[in-house]
Amino acid sequence: MQYDYIIVGAGFFGAVFAQQAKEAGKSVLVVDRRKHIGGNCYSENFEDTNIVVHLYGTHIFHTNNEEIWKYINRFTEFNRYQHRVLTTHKDRVYAMPINLGTINQFYNLNLKPNEVEAFLEAKREKIAQPQNFEERALSVVGRDLYEAFFKGYTMKQWARDPRDLPASVFARLPFRTTFHDSYFDDKYQGIPLGGYTPIFDRMLEGIPVELGVDYFAHREDLHKRGRTVVYTGAIDQYFNYELGRLNWRSVRFETERRAQEDFQGTSVMNYADTEIPFTRIHEPKHLHLEKTHTPNTTIIVREYSLMDNDRPYYPVNAEEDRATLARYQAMATKERNVLFGGRLAEYKYYDMHQVIGSALQKARRELA
Numbered sequence: 001m002q003y004d005y006i007i008v009g010a011g012f013f014g015a016v017f018a019q020q021a022k023e024a025g026k027s028v029l030v031v032d033r034r035k036h037i038g039g040n041c042y043s044e045n046f047e048d049t050n051i052v053v054h055l056y057g058t059h060i061f062h063t064n065n066e067e068i069w070k071y072i073n074r075f076t077e078f079n080r081y082q083h084r085v086l087t088t089h090k091d092r093v094y095a096m097p098i099n100l101g102t103i104n105q106f107y108n109l110n111l112k113p114n115e116v117e118a119f120l121e122a123k124r125e126k127i128a129q130p131q132n133f134e135e136r137a138l139s140v141v142g143r144d145l146y147e148a149f150f151k152g153y154t155m156k157q158w159a160r161d162p163r164d165l166p167a168s169v170f171a172r173l174p175f176r177t178t179f180h181d182s183y184f185d186d187k188y189q190g191i192p193l194g195g196y197t198p199i200f201d202r203m204l205e206g207i208p209v210e211l212g213v214d215y216f217a218h219r220e221d222l223h224k225r226g227r228t229v230v231y232t233g234a235i236d237q238y239f240n241y242e243l244g245r246l247n248w249r250s251v252r253f254e255t256e257r258r259a260q261e262d263f264q265g266t267s268v269m270n271y272a273d274t275e276i277p278f279t280r281i282h283e284p285k286h287l288h289l290e291k292t293h294t295p296n297t298t299i300i301v302r303e304y305s306l307m308d309n310d311r312p313y314y315p316v317n318a319e320e321d322r323a324t325l326a327r328y329q330a331m332a333t334k335e336r337n338v339l340f341g342g343r344l345a346e347y348k349y350y351d352m353h354q355v356i357g358s359a360l361q362k363a364r365r366e367l368a
């Protein structure tokens, strides 16, 4: 049979599009080169621990958008987890993003909210229009805090000088002059009660899924099997790197089971200093305070960052990338019967809610 849609990638973009197409009465086949659905949001119960581990790093769902929140709640319930991140610098633990507590602890002061602006104003570098990560950081927090908490971490994470990263990467983090220490300010936030994979099981209910299938090994066949292909893999790979490679950052995870109740007392601990090779340690049991876990057991996951264009996770989006991307996008608009979507195909630093929003929008346009 010929399907209406062949969807390459069972991550959020592919799953939402598939779900919407099926609901509109279309026939859909989903393929993924991995052995599981869920893309980078995939989670599983770790051995006999009853601890849900997000295999590709801790994922916190957060959004301000009513429609997206309502949509995702069709497929799961959320717990009341509120994300707080700590960072270790020179063996001391601070709150991240930078808030009044971080500033006071770092400078060993007791500034009040109405004093901190003037204090920081003296530290800030006056840069009228910050052009990159470093300039934005220096103009918001000043050099001391930048060098302690951002410079080393960002060099470890992106393997490039923060001057070569867009200012928008720094702008992802809030900066606060109160003691408010939540990582996100969104109206809705939480972790799906059973982890992320059950969401994908429900979205893809009744839809055939073929795993371990790489689009590039079956390209011709897949185009024959469907009228339209929805492609959520990397855009440069789709075009066989014809115009050159885009820069991608990759991540590697090292998982360890430990016979101890609690390793670090929080779900994510960042490590700001370059002497420590990993960027952060995840301890997933702290994401589910509502659950009972196997006693005297915890799982920790060390996250290492590396540049690997063959295993794309994060678009680097450096200046040279933007020019190449624009040319690939122009080629994409000329492809017939192919839709491109998601973090890899759009080369966008999307969070989950943004990918869901984008898939809903593109599906609505396509299926109208």
Ligand code: FAD
Residues within 6 Å of the ligand: 008, 009, 010, 011, 012, 013, 014, 031, 032, 033, 034, 038, 039, 040, 041, 056, 057, 058, 059, 060, 061, 062, 213, 214, 215, 216, 232, 233, 234, 251, 313, 314, 341, 342, 343, 344, 350, 351, 352, 353, 355
């Ligand atoms: P993906 O999840 O990457 O799915 C794409 C799928 O396509 C993959 O399964 C891949 O195997 C498949 N594919 C690719 N090429 C091919 C091919 N040639 N053939 C067949 N299949 C192919 N977002 C948040 O909102 N909150 C967070 O806390 C958060 N934390 C994150 C932490 C980390 C470490 C990372 C990496 C991301 C994080 N994100 C977070 C972002 C979130 O993971 C993404 O927004 C989301 O997964 C993107 O969905 P997607 O469908 O676009 O891509």
Ligand code: UDP
Residues within 6 Å of the ligand: 087, 096, 149, 150, 151, 153, 154, 157, 169, 170, 172, 173, 270, 272
């Ligand atoms: N960042 C940093 N120190 C930290 C946390 C973040 O320098 O302790 C920088 C880093 O460059 C990162 C960016 O701020 O890429 C945005 O942080 P976010 O948590 O959004 O990054 P993600 O977890 O998505 O990689």
